[in-house]
Amino acid sequence: MSDSASQPERGAEDRPALRRLTGMSGEQFAREHWGERPLLTHSPSGFEDLFSAEAADELIAQRALRTPFVRMASEGAVLSPSRFTSSGGTGAEVGDQLDSAKVLQEFAAGATLVLQGLHRTWGPIGDFTRDLVRDLGHPAQVNAYITPASSRGFDPHYDTHDVFVLQIAGTKRWSIHEPVHRHPLADQPWTDHRDAVAEAARRPPHIDQVFEPGDVLYLPRGWLHSAVAEGGTSIHLTIGLRATTRQDLLHTLLASAGEDPELRRSLALGVDYSDPASFAEDVRATIAAAHALLDRAPIDDLARSLQRAHAEATRPEPVRPLATIDAMAELTADVLLSWRDALAERIEEDERAIRIVTRTSTVTLPAEAAPAIRALRAAPQGAGDLPGLDAESSLVVSRRLLREGIVVPQ
Incomplete structure (x- = not known):
């Protein structure tokens, strides 16, 4: 039986979506930046084919978005949904539809509007995201951050996923600082290191730049960042990359541990967990059995497991x-x-x-x-x-x- 992957093999340079964001080949980006160092570039043609102020107004006013596809924040705090949503009225009585008049009030008062999951709700972004996922091999999602002039949406923080930031309209000053916790996992949020993040944010930034339309920032997970709109309404897209990690690979490899009789054995009778010596032999036996399990792990089975996980995290082209x-x-x-x-x-x-x-x-x-x-x-x-x-x-x-x-x- 033959078993082939989902896409034909592609050359290292055949990554048009990635090249549009980085201005460099996939090989160069992987070697110099992927997962490690920020990259700031500029696209002269901009990105209004993907999103615009008019697109944002259409989504707010006409598409009946509901939470969690939208949220608002002001001065670092997330607002209660009741402040910007309401019932859709007759025939749409759910109470969490975006209320355009409430959005206007909060936005005029300085709140940032976040349109989440645009790869599911806005066609051009959905198309581009599928291309980028194909280029990168990792799932992605897209949010838009719409900020009034001179307003700050969120405090300095780090994300647990890599991001591309695309400035669409207006200007925004970004401050980027070195990580305090490198390569954080999804269950290792910045709030676990709140004091260290605050201290690092007081140091001279690695990048301090006013972004203009067409500017693109690649930011690996763990790098600290905050932003303030400078003049007029600022709109930027954040493409979040939910990278598959080596820890994910290890979890997948160990998923078959239950099939190994040595790893199903009980610990010694009378084990005393306050005395490490009482289960030291079990630890040594477990490590040896785990080594043997990993050594004989079939790469084909591992690939199929990872493919299933990737398929669950992504969505194909919609059908009509x-x-x-x-x-x-x-x-x-x-x-x-x-x-x-x-x-x-x-x-x-x-x-x-x-x-x-x-x-x-x-x-x-x-x-x-x-x-x-x-x-x-x-x-x-x-x-x-x-x-x-x-x-x-x-x-x-x-x-x-x-x-x-x-x-x-x-």
């Missing part, structure tokens, strides 16, 4: 159900179909069948369809002209793949 149903009903040979972007699938083949394994389902097709599947994954294909299949079979397979959300009509 009504348009897809119409396309299936009216499908002709010349309709172009493309593989659904960022599907995070696994392909399994044997002499009888080819299986497309996704996060939510497994689609099984006869082995004769294997050349068609491989061709569709590589490039768009005509629905009635799939390699290895006659015209009628091509349309049958195409309809099945459309129905299962594997391919989308172009």
Whole structure:
């Protein structure tokens, strides 16, 4: 049986979304900055194709956003949702919809508005985020921070994920300081080091810069930062990268510990936890068994586990159900179909069948369809002209793949 990953192999330079943010090759960025050092660059073309003040107003006024897709903060404190949400009225009686008039009041009083999860609610950002996730191999999410002039949203702090900051409109002064806790994990927030963070923030900053539209900052997790809007309304996007860590790798490797009879053994009878000597032999035996477990860990099984975790943390290109149903009903040979972007699938083949394994389902097709599947994954294909299949079979397979959300009509 063959088992292939979800994306064809890509060259080191084939990372257009990452290059747009960094202005450098993926190899150079990985070598000089990834996970270690900040990077400040400028894109002359800006990022208004991704987001703008007009886009923010549309989301606030017309899209009926609800918590937790929105929050507000003032002078370092998060505001109660009741101060900027209310009932949607008849037909939408839920009480936590964004209230544009309340937002206006709080914003005029100096509060920062945070639009969260824009990779799920704003199309251009969703498209770009999928491209960036493909470039990086790590999940990402996007928030917009909209700050009135001369206002500070949050106190100096660090994040437990890497970020790209894209200045969209207005200006904002950023102060960046060296970490007090390098490479923090998700359960190691800055509040665990509040005094050290406050002390470090009083030292001369590593970066002290007024960001203008088009400026991009890469900030590894753990680096301290705070920002103040300088003139007019400031809008910036924060792309948060939920990097898979070596600790995650170790947890995945140890997940099979329950299959090892040596690691299922009870500790010694009469163990006294106040006396380390009473269980020292069990510690030595556990370490030896763990070493043996890690030494024989199948890399293929590890890869599949990590792929499942990555698929759970990301979302593929959305499908349009009504348009897809119409396309299936009216499908002709010349309709172009493309593989659904960022599907995070696994392909399994044997002499009888080819299986497309996704996060939510497994689609099984006869082995004769294997050349068609491989061709569709590589490039768009005509629905009635799939390699290895006659015209009628091509349309049958195409309809099945459309129905299962594997391919989308172009």
